[in-house]
Amino acid sequence: MLRENGFGSGPTSGGKTNGAPVNGDPPIRIGVYVCHCGTNIARTVDVERVTEKAGELPGVTIARDYKYMCSDPGQELIKEDIEELGLNRIVVASCSPNLHEGTFRGATAAGGLNPFFFQMVNIREHASWVHEDRESATDKAIDLVRAAVRRVHHHKALETRRVPIKPEVLVVGGGIAGISAALTLADGGKHVYLIEREASIGGHMAQFDKTFPTLDCAACILTPKMTQVRNHPNITLMTMTEVVKVDGFVGSYEVTVKHRPRFIDVSLCVGCQQCIDACVYKRGKFEDEFDAGLSMRKPIYLPNAQAVPQVVLIDPEQCIQFSSGKCKQTCVEACDRDAIFFDQEERIETLDVGAIIMATGFQTFDARRSPHYGYGIYPNVYTALEVERLVNASGPTGGEIVLRDGEKPTAVGIVHCVGSRNQKSNPWCSKVCCMYSLKLAHLIKEKTDAEVYNFYIDMRTPGKGFEEFYQRVASEGTHLIRGKVASVYQQADGDGELLVDVEDTLAGMVRRIPVDMLVLAVGLEPRYDAEEVRRTFNITCSGDGWFMERHPKLAPVDTFTDGVYLAGCCQGPKDIPETVAQAGAAAGQALALIGRGYMELEPNTAQVIAEDCSGCKTCIPLCPYQAILHDDAENRAEINEVLCKGCGVCVAACPSGSIVQNLFEDTEIYEEIEGVLAYA
Amino acid sequence: MKKLAYYPGCSLSGTGRAYDESLRAVFAALGEPLEELDDWNCCGATSYMSIDKGKAYALASRNLALAEREDADLLTPCNACYLVLEKTRRHLAESAEMGGRVRHALDAVGLGYAGVVRARHPLEVLTQDIGVERLKEAVKEPLKGLKIAPYYGCQIVRPYATFDDQYHPQTMDQLLKATGAKVVEYPFKTRCCGASQTGTLPEVGLHLVYRLLNEAKARGADVLAVICSLCHFNLDVYQSKVRREYDLEPIPILYFSQILGLALGVPAKKLGIDRCVVSATPVLERRAAHAA
Amino acid sequence: MRPNIRTEADRSPEFARWITSLPGAEKIRECMHCGLCSASCPLFAYMDYSPRQLMHLGREGFRDDVLGSFTIWLCTSCYQCTVECPRQIPVTEIMYALKRRAIEEKVYTPHLPIPVLAREFRRMVTDRGRISESWLVMKLLLKTGVHRMFGMVGLGWDLVRTGRFSLRKETIRDRGDLARMLEAVGSDAEAVS
Numbered sequence A: 001m002l003r004e005n006g007f008g009s010g011p012t013s014g015g016k017t018n019g020a021p022v023n024g025d026p027p028i029r030i031g032v033y034v035c036h037c038g039t040n041i042a043r044t045v046d047v048e049r050v051t052e053k054a055g056e057l058p059g060v061t062i063a064r065d066y067k068y069m070c071s072d073p074g075q076e077l078i079k080e081d082i083e084e085l086g087l088n089r090i091v092v093a094s095c096s097p098n099l100h101e102g103t104f105r106g107a108t109a110a111g112g113l114n115p116f117f118f119q120m121v122n123i124r125e126h127a128s129w130v131h132e133d134r135e136s137a138t139d140k141a142i143d144l145v146r147a148a149v150r151r152v153h154h155h156k157a158l159e160t161r162r163v164p165i166k167p168e169v170l171v172v173g174g175g176i177a178g179i180s181a182a183l184t185l186a187d188g189g190k191h192v193y194l195i196e197r198e199a200s201i202g203g204h205m206a207q208f209d210k211t212f213p214t215l216d217c218a219a220c221i222l223t224p225k226m227t228q229v230r231n232h233p234n235i236t237l238m239t240m241t242e243v244v245k246v247d248g249f250v251g252s253y254e255v256t257v258k259h260r261p262r263f264i265d266v267s268l269c270v271g272c273q274q275c276i277d278a279c280v281y282k283r284g285k286f287e288d289e290f291d292a293g294l295s296m297r298k299p300i301y302l303p304n305a306q307a308v309p310q311v312v313l314i315d316p317e318q319c320i321q322f323s324s325g326k327c328k329q330t331c332v333e334a335c336d337r338d339a340i341f342f343d344q345e346e347r348i349e350t351l352d353v354g355a356i357i358m359a360t361g362f363q364t365f366d367a368r369r370s371p372h373y374g375y376g377i378y379p380n381v382y383t384a385l386e387v388e389r390l391v392n393a394s395g396p397t398g399g400e401i402v403l404r405d406g407e408k409p410t411a412v413g414i415v416h417c418v419g420s421r422n423q424k425s426n427p428w429c430s431k432v433c434c435m436y437s438l439k440l441a442h443l444i445k446e447k448t449d450a451e452v453y454n455f456y457i458d459m460r461t462p463g464k465g466f467e468e469f470y471q472r473v474a475s476e477g478t479h480l481i482r483g484k485v486a487s488v489y490q491q492a493d494g495d496g497e498l499l500v501d502v503e504d505t506l507a508g509m510v511r512r513i514p515v516d517m518l519v520l521a522v523g524l525e526p527r528y529d530a531e532e533v534r535r536t537f538n539i540t541c542s543g544d545g546w547f548m549e550r551h552p553k554l555a556p557v558d559t560f561t562d563g564v565y566l567a568g569c570c571q572g573p574k575d576i577p578e579t580v581a582q583a584g585a586a587a588g589q590a591l592a593l594i595g596r597g598y599m600e601l602e603p604n605t606a607q608v609i610a611e612d613c614s615g616c617k618t619c620i621p622l623c624p625y626q627a628i629l630h631d632d633a634e635n636r637a638e639i640n641e642v643l644c645k646g647c648g649v650c651v652a653a654c655p656s657g658s659i660v661q662n663l664f665e666d667t668e669i670y671e672e673i674e675g676v677l678a679y680a
Numbered sequence B: 001m002k003k004l005a006y007y008p009g010c011s012l013s014g015t016g017r018a019y020d021e022s023l024r025a026v027f028a029a030l031g032e033p034l035e036e037l038d039d040w041n042c043c044g045a046t047s048y049m050s051i052d053k054g055k056a057y058a059l060a061s062r063n064l065a066l067a068e069r070e071d072a073d074l075l076t077p078c079n080a081c082y083l084v085l086e087k088t089r090r091h092l093a094e095s096a097e098m099g100g101r102v103r104h105a106l107d108a109v110g111l112g113y114a115g116v117v118r119a120r121h122p123l124e125v126l127t128q129d130i131g132v133e134r135l136k137e138a139v140k141e142p143l144k145g146l147k148i149a150p151y152y153g154c155q156i157v158r159p160y161a162t163f164d165d166q167y168h169p170q171t172m173d174q175l176l177k178a179t180g181a182k183v184v185e186y187p188f189k190t191r192c193c194g195a196s197q198t199g200t201l202p203e204v205g206l207h208l209v210y211r212l213l214n215e216a217k218a219r220g221a222d223v224l225a226v227i228c229s230l231c232h233f234n235l236d237v238y239q240s241k242v243r244r245e246y247d248l249e250p251i252p253i254l255y256f257s258q259i260l261g262l263a264l265g266v267p268a269k270k271l272g273i274d275r276c277v278v279s280a281t282p283v284l285e286r287r288a289a290h291a292a
Numbered sequence C: 001m002r003p004n005i006r007t008e009a010d011r012s013p014e015f016a017r018w019i020t021s022l023p024g025a026e027k028i029r030e031c032m033h034c035g036l037c038s039a040s041c042p043l044f045a046y047m048d049y050s051p052r053q054l055m056h057l058g059r060e061g062f063r064d065d066v067l068g069s070f071t072i073w074l075c076t077s078c079y080q081c082t083v084e085c086p087r088q089i090p091v092t093e094i095m096y097a098l099k100r101r102a103i104e105e106k107v108y109t110p111h112l113p114i115p116v117l118a119r120e121f122r123r124m125v126t127d128r129g130r131i132s133e134s135w136l137v138m139k140l141l142l143k144t145g146v147h148r149m150f151g152m153v154g155l156g157w158d159l160v161r162t163g164r165f166s167l168r169k170e171t172i173r174d175r176g177d178l179a180r181m182l183e184a185v186g187s188d189a190e191a192v193s
């Protein structure tokens, strides 16, 4: 409830006078600074009028407006006024505290005051940017300034807390992003836990043969990095592992991980593969995930030829021992290192780290969601990922591009933008598909001499060496047809030949083109579990489901959660060069954080006023951080300041009003409200 | 099952009579005889929509209102009527402006429309309400050996796919398979036959018809099954003209309901089999002889 | 033939505003010219402008090119384009609106039978509530050239032979109600005066 009260005698709680000036204290002398923010604020808010009104408020010694308060001269202004006018409270009306609260607290401190004798008012995001009417926007700015002025009277001197930062870093996801970040950190002398869900690291890149635009061999550049990860003394690699819970805060995260059983002892297996030869299945029976389903494997298998670790695993869903319990276990017999354990179980472990790098990558669009291309119906319709495996020397065909019936294709269509740039599936451009489609066009032409048709909407090839690559593929005689394929159908008598209808928009006619292989350039999209992962790590996703960076330009690898960084495609579609650059940036941010050694925490914690607490324990279960304990001897609650995050739940819940919170004391809040409402 | 009022639409009393006859026979044989909506009017089709939107919606909604008075849904065999009625239902719900105008017009003649009536296609009712199993049990003369290309046409799955898959519809396939016939893979299931153009711009329409029929032939079909009287007219009546321009073996066009009727043991005469311009009798007799 | 050059004077900003203000048609501005509408159109082969080009001409305001185009009359409302459009442009509904406007402004080829059919169809439904197909076809033939009649003789005989040619004039019972209802619904605000 609000009470009508005169200036300076704010409502009190629990009979205490939380920071209100009392007789004997030096008089309050406030400086108010109104920022133009160039024209960002001044265009819509009459800053002169705001300044003038602020100057009339009780307690205000000086009110000024200035073009850029955050600039050096702006900050200097505050400093000088404190020294020359003896100010003891500062209010700055400018932008969001997210941007410049730190700056102005610094200026306040530089003038010799405790930095918490400062209050910030956001008249940009809260006034000038969201209103059009100058008159009312100005009135609103005046109200907000008044509120801050009344509040700042009651501010107290506070000390920030310092907590040490744990030097270990967790990297989630072992694609090229995670690998690069982990190696940078490890080379920088930090210990890294690299966690990969699958049985091997490498991610999507491990599946490719050549990479655009230089066409260097993916394995040649990736495999050495994978081995480096395996051998680095500073990296603990955990495959088949996922994070289930994250507790703590920046500098001090406690991460619970779950290891899925591999049924093979990683420390014993040397990857000799005799167990695979000995398996009771004589031939592969299950679709090989790494080969995008184009080859068959046994229930016991090596993830792929370059796998790191070079260790087999057993799929319990497929292995007879698990379904019937009655297998002859020929694999166990064959293993002379006794590395097979059917009774391995899921294992939980906790890791203490100071920072986390997310590198969980992407998944490709499921081509079945665009049924008119006939994927899954016509055997000669492939996804790009499948074709990446076909062109790969270690792929299911040894690098030969052949159709499912073993024939070489003579005419190949490549459809760009499958699933991308479409309101019905994914509205965004997946960024890499034009380039990888050109790459596939080149490789297919090189290996089969087929006619190759690239059906594109807009050819997007910005990037170093990309346009040159486009030119090269064009000069090789690939048909570049500007138009999206509308329908595909398999001819009745044509040996699987497909007829593709497309408008050649440059020629202004519809063309009907027979092909015997159709490649769908499936776009990139967030992983199916991105939302769940996001919640576990308490980070945010943008509307389309990608992990969200703190600022699209100035903080592209930070998240809104301190100490959690982003690398690679989990943040949005990108190619390998960009992924690696971003991984480096994320590792750099983590190193900078750890290098500091400690964290300064806001002193916004809550405290129990011991003599008022009745020991009712209402607050204890409500605390999301388990920061409140009950002192049985004294029968009262006690708050652990290190764990308290200042959320204020206990303060609001306490029936006797005996919990107070720094920076949010009742008086401060009530005065602020009254200030807003006291428009004249 | 909510009560159904049968809405044959204009063409089923003229060129599409066989559809009307066979539908009535099939539903009767399954123990659900059809009751016609009293005093229904033309849905307006594409033509009316091309001239006056408000009147087109009013026209269609009169049928919805009449059905609502009987607390029934509309059983709508013609694809064009189906789409017009479904589109009207949606548009009246979405557009306050049109909803208001139409309700005002209905009110002027003592009718009301609260928006609970749906248009339902026989394919939907037969697969969902009656069920393929019940049909299978009722089959008296399995059509073993008959090869059918199922043709759904356009407006039943577009723009709204209400009861079947937009690209690979299955309901007619299921019903035809239940008769013991073989359903061939037919990639042009949902391609437009150009019905509304063949009469007005023959050179345009005939080519579309040719492509559809030629493909059915190439897939080994003995007959093409349709679910819309406009498609039937186009593919059956114009076939002789098509064959004058293109090299094409004749292929009879049957309503799916005629095929179901045959399997249910309804006499061919009652199903209007002899109303096909391209006679289906030789194919059917050949099949019967083969099966015997 | 119209020379293939246009000046800004050929553009009608009003037309561009009108077309993009049709429900859902503001999305025309987002068209990326992928050509899915054209390539999926069963009648594309006979069109002067592809649906894609027509959408573009519309958003640029080339009223005469759009309303005079054959394309709008070829649309069979099969909705393939509408379903496929990655930008969710309601192409079919726009085609309907263009037909309505072309009829309103009388800017269609006079001997094109399609608008004549639409008019005769409307007249019959308005009068009697139902369509009698045989009568409708005969009216159409009379209006668009009796010479067509000859080509139709065989076809007509086929219909008579199979009992599908009916000379009954179909009608509903409450014709007065129907007329009053159509009167009460008023005229479309969309149409331009």
Ligand SMILES: Cc1cc2nc3c(=O)[nH]c(=O)nc-3n(C[C@H](O)[C@H](O)[C@H](O)COP(=O)(O)OP(=O)(O)OC[C@H]3O[C@@H](n4cnc5c(N)ncnc54)[C@H](O)[C@@H]3O)c2cc1C
Binding pocket: A172, A173, A174, A175, A176, A177, A178, A195, A196, A197, A198, A201, A202, A203, A204, A205, A208, A210, A211, A212, A213, A241, A242, A243, A359, A360, A361, A362, A363, A364, A384, A385, A388, A432, A436, A439, A527, A533, A567, A568, A569, A570, A574, A575, A576, A577, A579
């Ligand atoms: C067909 C195709 C061809 C391409 N060709 C090229 C090319 O030639 N040149 C080029 O520069 N780019 C190319 N790209 C783009 C390239 O694939 C990406 O830039 C790159 O793979 C991104 O790496 P990443 O580490 O971010 O993601 P990913 O490769 O997806 O790796 C993510 C890793 O994280 C793991 N993971 C996911 N979720 C979890 C979890 N919750 N816990 C633990 N681990 C998890 C995954 O198992 C995976 O190993 C191509 C893309 C495609 C689709």
